[in-house]
Amino acid sequence: MQINVRADKAGINSLSLTTALLAFSVVCVLFLALYNLTEYPLTWFDEGSHLHVPKTLVRFGEYADYSSEGFRYYGPTIGVGPTVMLPIAGMFALFGIGLMQARLVIVFYLLAAIVAFYLLATQLGSRRLAWVAVALFVTSRGVSAFEYGRQVLGEVPGLFFILSGLVVWFSAWERASWRRLMVVGALLGLAVVTKTQFFIVLAPTLALGWLANLIYYRTAPQRVFIVPGLLLGLFFGLWQSYVVVFLGPGAVSENLALYRAATASAATVFDFNLMKRSIGELLSLKVYLGWLIPALAYGVFLALPRRREGGQWGLLLILVAVNLIWYIVASVSWIRYAFPALAVSSLFVARFFNDLTDGYKFDVGALRQGVEALQKHGVRLALLATLAVMAALPLAQTAAEITFPAFNAPKAMADYLDHNVPPTALVETWEPEMGFLTDHNYHFPPQGALYESVSYIWLEKTPPAENYHFVQENFPEYVLVGVFARWVNMYPADKLAEHYSLVTTIGGYELYTLEK
Numbered sequence: 060m061q062i063n064v065r066a067d068k069a070g071i072n073s074l075s076l077t078t079a080l081l082a083f084s085v086v087c088v089l090f091l092a093l094y095n096l097t098e099y100p101l102t103w104f105d106e107g108s109h110l111h112v113p114k115t116l117v118r119f120g121e122y123a124d125y126s127s128e129g130f131r132y133y134g135p136t137i138g139v140g141p142t143v144m145l146p147i148a149g150m151f152a153l154f155g156i157g158l159m160q161a162r163l164v165i166v167f168y169l170l171a172a173i174v175a176f177y178l179l180a181t182q183l184g185s186r187r188l189a190w191v192a193v194a195l196f197v198t199s200r201g202v203s204a205f206e207y208g209r210q211v212l213g214e215v216p217g218l219f220f221i222l223s224g225l226v227v228w229f230s231a232w233e234r235a236s237w238r239r240l241m242v243v244g245a246l247l248g249l250a251v252v253t254k255t256q257f258f259i260v261l262a263p264t265l266a267l268g269w270l271a272n273l274i275y276y277r278t279a280p281q282r283v284f285i286v287p288g289l290l291l292g293l294f295f296g297l298w299q300s301y302v303v304v305f306l307g308p309g310a311v312s313e314n315l316a317l318y319r320a321a322t323a324s325a326a327t328v329f330d331f332n333l334m335k336r337s338i339g340e341l342l343s344l345k346v347y348l349g350w351l352i353p354a355l356a357y358g359v360f361l362a363l364p365r366r367r368e369g370g371q372w373g374l375l376l377i378l379v380a381v382n383l384i385w386y387i388v389a390s391v392s393w394i395r396y397a398f399p400a401l402a403v404s405s406l407f408v409a410r411f412f413n414d415l416t417d418g419y420k421f422d423v424g425a426l427r428q429g430v431e432a433l434q435k436h437g438v439r440l441a442l443l444a445t446l447a448v449m450a451a452l453p454l455a456q457t458a459a460e461i462t463f464p465a466f467n468a469p470k471a472m473a474d475y476l477d478h479n480v481p482p483t484a485l486v487e488t489w490e491p492e493m494g495f496l497t498d499h500n501y502h503f504p505p506q507g508a509l510y511e512s513v514s515y516i517w518l519e520k521t522p523p524a525e526n527y528h529f530v531q532e533n534f535p536e537y538v539l540v541g542v543f544a545r546w547v548n549m550y551p552a553d554k555l556a557e558h559y560s561l562v563t564t565i566g567g568y569e570l571y572t573l574e575k
Contacts (some may be wrong), residue, residue, distance in 0.1 A: 224250065
């Protein structure tokens with residue numbers, strides 16, 4: 060009886076500890092997801108351009124970007140899909156146009172992605188492993204889940220669809236029904252519609268996964284890969300066809316030409332110096348304190364068994380490998396391009412430390428039992444301490460940035476423009492966030508200038524200003540120079556000095572007016 064009472068007390072204490080941990084985790088996640096939502100991170104070029112589309116849809120009924128000369132149908136409408144744009148437009152229609160309303164949609168995707176990630180991790184291991192994997196996913200500075208999940212970008216919503224598809228997929232591997240496989244394909248299809256670049260990762264992953272199962276694992280029927288793969292291609296093809304055939308106002312050939320110009324990107328760059336930079340990013344301390352490569356190497360051993368578990372770990376390893384190879388070999392080394400791989404890698408890091416420490420267990424009393432026990436448990440203590448620092452240090456950094464955000468220069472400049480610049484005055488700028496924060500008459504450089512700018516910065520090609528002379532030829536009443544335009548030198552200071560004078564400087568923004 061006494062033993063049973065002690066066991067009951069131990070069970071109650073364990074349940075209380077689990078409940079307390081769950082409550083603490085939920086509070087932390089909600090705080091990091093919602094606190095100072097419009098202040099961190101500061102809105103910038105990419106988010107601003109994405110926000111143009113739902114704002115234009117609500118104001119003018121057009122699914123397009125907008126500049127002073129009219130609608131632009133190819134640009135931000137291509138990089139991020141309607142799974143993001145339409146819910147935000149719905150929020151604007153219901154609650155008015157604002158940054159808070161837009162970011163709340165992305166936060167919803169972030170919270171849903173965290174839940175899906177936890178469910179996926181529990182399918183691959185214990186609940187304890189799932190907690191650790193989720194902690195690494197949300198805290199890693201390399202992944203930057205809270206940074207991307209608090210602004211209007213496609214990474215987190217796209218990851219949510221990938222994770223959800225994997226959860227459904229892995230829950231019934233050998234005996235997956237056609238209906239379940241169609242759900243998997245639809246979810247993965249929504250992922251590539253949400254973030255077009257994810258097609259570069261998912262399509263090869265499914266093809267290589269099918270080959271691995273066909274030749275090596277042989278644990279699942281071929282339809283387990285073929286059905287999701289076909290639906291993935293169907294969703295991607297239908298959306299791209301709609302964009303070319305129906306989205307633009309011109310003939311198909313004209314729309315296709317505009318589409319090709321807009322989709323010229325930094326996703327197919329092959330430069331040795333950028334490759335070295337990409338590798339350096341992956342080996343840096345911000346990516347799981349440098350433990351990424353050992354964890355992925357261990358993942359090879361997880362993928363070796365010709366069983367269901369081995370096949371699923373193998374598929375995840377293929378996804379990570381495809382993404383990282385593309386990121387290293389063909390991208391401009393923005394670590395954001397490795398987002399899916401680094402997010403999924405937290406599963407491998409968590410499993411690596413789980414197996415090294417026998418399920419994250421540590422016996423303090425064993426340290427007193429002699430030198431041999433000290434050596435054994437001392438190593439385990441060091442590993443658990445490393446794991447704790449891996450999560451706690453970036454968590455503290457992120458929490459500090461959210462709690463004490465930087466000066467909100469975009470909002471301050473928007474307020475200045477609202478009070479000092481007539482709304483009908485033509486303002487030339489390449490800071491798209493201003494086109495969302497205020498309703499002034501902005502003119503933006505064409506979408507093709509973005510690729511020229513990327514090539515100029517990363518590949519040392521022709522500066523975009525050499526081919527763009529709107530200021531010199533049209534003399535807009537105002538020119539607003541911000542961080543992005545200054546970075547690529549879109550408006551050279553000597554050219555501005557010929558006809559413009561500085562009005563004010565706020566943060567990284569400079570407002571110039573045409574001299575009469």
